[in-house]
Amino acid sequence: MTAGKQKGRVIFHIDMNSFYASVEMAYDPSLSGRPLAIAGNAKERKGIVVTCSYEARARGVKPPMPLWEAKRICPELIVKAPNFDRYRSSSKEMFQVLREYTDLVEPVSIDEGYMDLTQTPYRDQAYETAVKIQKRLQKELLLPSSIGIAPNKFLAKMASDMKKPLGITILRKREVPQLLWPLDISEMYGVGQKTAEKLKTLQIEKIGDLAAADEHALKQLLGINGPRLKRRANGIDLGEVDPDRIYEFKSVGNSSTLPYDSTDERELTGLIDKLSVSVSNRLKRKEVMASKIFIMIRYADWTNITRSKTLLNPSDAADEIANEAKALFKRHWRGNAVRLLGVTGTDLVKRKEAVKQLDLFSFQEDAKEEPIQKLMEKLNEKYGTDLIQKGIKIVKKESNTSGTSFNKDFFQDGRKDQ
The missing domain is CATH 1.10.150.20 (5' to 3' exonuclease, C-terminal subdomain)
Structure with a gap:
């Protein structure tokens, strides 16, 4: 990055190589250099390769390959179940290293993130700094990484993908x-x-x-x-590196693979009920409501369909989510054997900002509540905001079920209260 009167930004994209597999090798060095796969439900028929070592990839194994196929291709494949507590711990250590160089670190997921070094002493030694970071991650955490260096986030991301594993790539706009x-x-x-x-x-x-x-x-x-x-x-991306963006999320969903292919409608709709309860609990925990409900159906032949319905009013209620999801399922299910079902709430709005659109069906119910709402507003006005609220706000702790989520739950406990 050359010096000049108007210097451009210096953005890094750090991408950890085969992160889950690398973390397992860091904890158990005897796995190093061997074909290793991390697979969900490794002992069941629904096992899928989540990630794998480069040694396994060299033998043809790749995510999201079914585990039985991976073992057929590579009989010597070592398979381990995911250990998400271990991965979260390594992720936090990785980001702690990055934050020693700049406060502007934006985690994108558990194993990748952006750094903005523009206003730091490291900006004029970008490549040398990348080498130091990569060596530190390798030496201190035993984790390999690839780093892209560019004047914006998009180009940095594209650059980090160009050399794996252990690559460092500078990508300039003119290139x-x-x-x-x-x-x-x-x-x-x-x-x-x-x-x-x-x-x-x-x-x-x-x-x-x-x-x-x-x-x-x-x-x-x-x-x-x-x-x-x-x-x-065209190489143009004005997006800022925002450390708080990790706490934003666009959807809350859950899916489950059945232990056997099923055509039992009662069993399938029962699973949708359970998934809807899980989605509802997480929406409430995040204090958001979904404006749209998605379902995903994966058939026994691995074909997938997704369908959605926009709600009249945003909701976090399990029964409303379940009713819409089941209606979508019944409308689009072909009667074929189902392998997996998923329910997702999207187009999220904050609970406090959710505006209920009154219609002929909800007006009567809302009209009954209006005097109560006005009384609560008067009392809060006189004695202080939020002195009296309808209902009790219950903050539920999300279950510690193994798995990851698009809303980056693994960073939540590290967030500072505003």
């Missing part, structure tokens, strides 16, 4: 046409399989095609995300 544009559109960060398929309807096959695409057509196809992806394809 985007040469290094990024020839890549297939599916290799671009932020473009999933479905988005890639949509983009190909516009003959966008490469990242360079997206960089030159018509912005109006992109907006029609993908909404506001279209122009944003085009800017990124």
Whole structure:
């Protein structure tokens, strides 16, 4: 990063290599250099490879491969069940190391994050600093990493993917046409399989095609995300490294694989009830409400369908979530044997900000409560805010069930109260 009158930003993206497998090797050095897979429900038919060592990948094993297939490809594969407490502990130690260099560290997940070194003494020794960080993580925590260095978050993320394991890559904006544009559109960060398929309807096959695409057509196809992806394809990303972003979340969901393929509607709707209770409890714990309910059905042949319904009013109630989820299931289930079901609440709004839209069905109930609400408002006005509230706020501790969540629960206990 060259010096000048107007210096650009210096952003790092740190990506831990085969994190779960690497943590297991750090705890048990006898696993080093051997084909290792971390698999959920390793002893059951539904076992799926969550991640694996590079030695296992070299033999053809890759996530999310079914465990039986991984063992067929690599008979000598060592399989361990996930130990999420161990991974959370290693993750916190990793981020503690990063925060020694800058306060601007944004965790993205349990094993990756951004650093902004622009206003630090390290900005003019970016590559050397990356080498030091990588060596420290390897020496102190026995964990390998790849680091991308760039003037923005998008390019830093793309750079960290270029050399694995133990890579350090600098990606400058002027190098985007040469290094990024020839890549297939599916290799671009932020473009999933479905988005890639949509983009190909516009003959966008490469990242360079997206960089030159018509912005109006992109907006029609993908909404506001279209122009944003085009800017990124041109190396433009104004997003800040925000340490508090890890505490934001967009969905709360839960899924469960049945112990056997089932066509029993009673059993399947019963599972949806249980999943809805779990989703409801987590929504309440986060003090948010869902505006949309998604269900996912995975059939015995591994085909998946997802369907959603926007609620009339945001909700965190288990029965409302379950009713909508079961209605979606009954409407779209083909009667085939089901392997997995999932229920997710999305388009979350904070409970305090949720505005109930009165309609013919809810008006009568709300009208009954209006005098009570006015009385509560008067008393709170006179004696202090929140002196009296309807109901009692109960903060439930989330169950310690093994697993990870999109809302980054593993960082919550490290957050400072505002």
